[in-house]
Amino acid sequence: KHVEIADFTPITPTAAISAAAHGGRAKCLQRLIRLDLPVPRTLALSVDQVRSIAAGRRPYTEQMLHELESPLVSVRPSSESADWGGPAAILNIGMCDRTHADLAVNLGERAADAIYARFIQAFAVHVARLDPEAFDLPARPDATTIASLLDAYETERGATFPQDPADQLADALRSMARSWDGPTARLLRQARGAPAEAGLGLVVQQMALGVGRRHEGESGSGVIQFIDSATGLPQITGRYLSQSQGREALLAEEGAIYLTQDPRGPSLEDIAPEILDTLTAHGTLCRRRLREEMQIEFTIDGGHLAILDAVRVPRSSRAGVRVAVALASDGVIPQAEAVARVEPRALSELLHPQVDPAHPPDVFASGIAASPGAATGRLVFSARAAQAAQAREEPCILVRRETTPDDVRGMHASVGVLTEKGGATSHAAVIARGLGLPCVVGAGGIAIDQRSATLTGDKGRTFREGDWITLDGTGGVALAGAVPLLEPALDDAFRTLLSWADDARDIGVRANADTPAEAQVARTFEAEGIGLCRTEHMFFEGDRLTVMREMIFTDNAEDREAALRRLLPVQRSDFVRLFRIMEGQPVCIRLLDPPLHEFLPAGPDALHDMAESLNLSLRSVTARVEALREFNPMLGMRGVRLGIAIPEIYEMQSRAIFEATVEAGGGVVPEIMVPLVSARREVELVKGRVDAVAAAVKAETGANFDYRLGVMVETPRAALRAEEIAANVAFLSFGTNDLTQMTYGLSRDDAGRFMGAYVAEGVFIEDPFLRLDVDGVGELLTLGAERGRAGHPGITLSVCGEHGGDPESIAFCRAAGFDYVSCSPFRVPLARLAAAQIAL
Ligand code: PEP
Ligand code: MG
Helix, strand or coil: CCCCECCEEECCCCCCCCHHHHCHHHHHHHHHHHCCCCCCCEEEECHHHHHHHHCCCCCCHHHHHHHHCCCCEEEEEEECCHHHCCCCCEEEECCCHHHHHHHHHHHCHHHHHHHHHHHHHHHHHHHCCCCHHHHCCCCCCCHHHHHHHHHHHHHHHCCCCCCCHHHHHHHHHHHHHHHCCCHHHHHHHHHCCCCCCCCEEEEEEECCCCCCCHHHCCCEEEEEEEECCCCCCEEEEEEEEECCCCCHHHHCCCCCEECCCECCECEHHHHCHHHHHHHHHHHHHHHHHCCCCEEEEEEEECCEEEEEEEEECCCCHHHHHHHHHHHHHCCCCCHHHHHHHCCHHHHHHHHCCEECCCCCCCEEEECEEEECCEEEEEEECCHHHHHHHHHCCCCEEEEECCCCHHHHHHHHCCCEEEECCCCCCCHHHHHHHHHCCCEEECCCCCEEECCCCEEECHHHCEEECCCEEEEECCCCEEEECCCCEECCCCCHHHHHHHHHHHHHCCCEEEEECCCHHHHHHHHHCCCCCEEEEEHHHHHHCCCHHHHHHHHHHCCCHHHHHHHHHHHHHHHHHHHHHHHHHHCCCCEEEECCCCCHHHCCCCHHHHHHHHHHHHCCCHHHHHHHHHHHCCCCHHHCCCCHHHHHHCHHHHHHHHHHHHHHHHHHCCCCCCEEEECCCCCHHHHHHHHHHHHHHHHHHHHHHCCCCCCEEEEEECCHHHHHCHHHHHCCCCEEEECHHHHHHHHHCCCCCCCHHHHHHHHHCCCCCCCCCCCCCCCCHHHHHHHHHHHHHHHCCCCEEEECCHHHHCHHHHHHHHHCCCCEEEECHHHHHHHHHHHHHHHC
16 A cells, blocks of 8 residues: 655565664564554665665655655664664654644644754754854743744755755764764764664654643653563553653753652542553563563553653673563573573673762773773872771772782782783782672773882872772772762572573583682582682682791791691691582692792892891891792792702692592592693603692591692693693693783783773784684684693693683684683673573
């Protein structure tokens, strides 16, 4: 019945409308029409048609107006995804002296004046792009207002206000089409994830007036949704404003009312209960048939309901999880689809407090978002001050140029950590992720004055020790003052979603956990064991650091033995606790891998402490520290090199592990991992000694146990020689932090300084310490895995670098046939969900 004109498509149940060709809004309107909702007549203009209008072709607006059979129409943007935005809607196109006179008869003077005045204003500002100041509106526009607006238009524009509705519509379409190509609009939508070539469709709709006709019944407009956007719980939410149009109800400072009965004031339910019932029925229908929670824009025109538009309810991450689970639980969507709908990175928002997005941020420093979550506390500049603040039960945020093991106790005492230097796998970043503390590193714009305990941030703003700040580790920024935070939510919906994810995934997820507290978190998040226990981190607590240093600094075997004898029981009890917490799940313990500089006392205080505890002169301690100092500690005496140069250390650790295995009982099969290997012979030497210790412990205790010895592949050479290395071991675990560092020749601790520039210039698509470099480091993984399997068919393969928690990197590992990934405990839920989505 409709005349097909190349310029536009009337939206009917059977019209050929697609989101790709006409945009998401046009497609959604068609769905609403198919559900038989009362949608006013609407036309869709395709992306191609809008492009040709932008290029200067005049659209067939006379035919459009004829098709819509309405004196007044609206135009709205219809980009492919609603998230990409678009030009503002323009309502009441067609208002001119003639329609004004007609409306005055039908609706009354006041309503007609208000509509005309608002339209002249909107047209002048958004279409003719005249100065908004010249078009201010009084609260109650009248005939004089209209005359002066028309005058202002003529003066500013140098032409009279267009009186022909077809001209008005053509101008509005052209203006909206062109604004899409403006540089600001382009940047804005690209920031929201739109591709560079994203196009815009437009929809032209019969106006449902929402004003006047008081004698015929209620008129007005509003917005309704059926869940709470923050929590995702079922709740009718929205606003309604009598005698209004568009989204005025949401913007109005006064007069807008609630939808359901409310003690705070009158509601739509009071004034038009049957309309609310109809809206609720429409909402239920939309949820079931559009398989989504929709926000519906409606107008009541003289008692008649019109549905103008519907969009996916904007929602928090928490609500997103709850909605997906509720839709699947109600049988609206399959469970697999609920799993697919939740963005894995959004989960980390649920695990940590977040800065309330409703609060305008006052940023004074920005850097790399190294560990998610947000916290508010008083500024402190040293680990000591942090511990003092903790003793006073005051939350504090530790600020350092960079952190060292001397700071770990201070980090424990803080609620957040900010460093000037460092990258995504620097000391501060790794420890903070393990502790679940929000952390921002590489905030190169700040200047710290340790002496005066002050920090200078953006625009020279200065903060002193004790000042309140808020650290946003998710956004990678620090904010002035105590900003309101949203609390974490590990509710039933979260657990249900992850249990569905576990059903779908086919790669294992373990956690990197160094302490009993972290192991507990790993259990809470249902990791399938510990993939990496960095034993050196166990020595950052209490006086252990001192004993550890004694062990490293002694220059004779006797003193070293003594220090190791003190460390043995401490280690054993650590392992017993880990085994008990993990209840028979695999626990992979890495033998000591300290880049020595992490253990050197830095600064006069630490040197003095060390002299005291070793009962040596400050001078001789300083001399020993100097003697141990390496030019390049990350490439120096660390990992298996230490184990071979000082075999007693690994022997003590193996003994602690085996004795703990016997003590914990319950058939624990410990996994022992040798770090920083680059040659087969290294593994042979260590394996010989570990086997000997196992035999000794078995003989001493009369108990029997199994264990698995594995190698950490962290050097390019270990990947290249994986075939011969694998022959002797039960598993290979790829340490992609060091492997990335060594493949690029890029220091993990210094990369923060130029990472921003490298990413901005497109040298790196992303920080390779966060997102696996699949081309280079990835090639070493693939090659190492193939060669490892050639040397030892069926060998267990895994990744335990920070990449283990990154969705793209997990996809790569799965494709390469790895058995599991291991990541920080707080990233386990994200990894479980991401792994499921890859498998679906
Ligand atoms: C690695 O190098 O990837 C790794 C997991 O070890 P660390 O971060 O402790 O060096
Ligand atoms: Mg490493």
